[in-house]
């Protein structure tokens with residue numbers, strides 16, 4: 001059943017609503033950035049693969065030793081999967097992640113001379129790299145606003161804010177790309193991820209301390 005939305009959240013007014021959301025989040029999180037530690041694009045790609053179903057903090061505990069050992073795509077391509085599995089075990093889903101990382105390393109060596117490509121099509125053709133991971137790499141490492149990263153936080157917070165009514169990440173991303181200024185796409189993802197971790201948490205959002213509580217249709221406190 002569809003719920004009736006306040007006029008502010010109907011399509012004609014959504015862009016203005018989104019602008020207000022961006023303005024307030026920009027004051028709260030002006031420097032929002034990727035929390036995964038990395039010093040190059042390959043490291044970011046590996047860290048992003050490891051971050052699936054895992055916290056960034058946990059990934060950041062594992063990657064320093066990993067990045068010291070595996071320095072180039074060829075190192076991952078030649079890795080012994082059983083050894084790599086042990087090295088990344090604590091991030092969960094380590095067998096699939098190992099397959100993705102080794103496969104990505106091999107594809108980079110075979111198709112890209114060991115370098116990380118910088119387009120959505122080339123990145124998503126690599127093993128283990130879907131649109132979300134590609135968006136992280138393009139936005140954070142290459143500085144390209146090609147899309148909006150939609151993770152569990154962006155999905156939840158965007159729906160609570162009525163920026164989308166979709167549940168599918170691809171459709172949520174499409175809605176956000178229509179509403180947000182392109183130069184804000186990457187920053188918006190990082191800011192909303194922070195907001196989702198600190199304030200608009202899954203179980204009981206901390207609406208009383210939220211900078212969006214007077215414009216959010218899901219706010220638990222009166223405007």
Ligand code: SF4
Nearest residue numbers: 200205207210213216
């Ligand atoms: S007001 Fe509450 S539900 Fe809305 S964005 Fe803020 S924390 Fe989330």
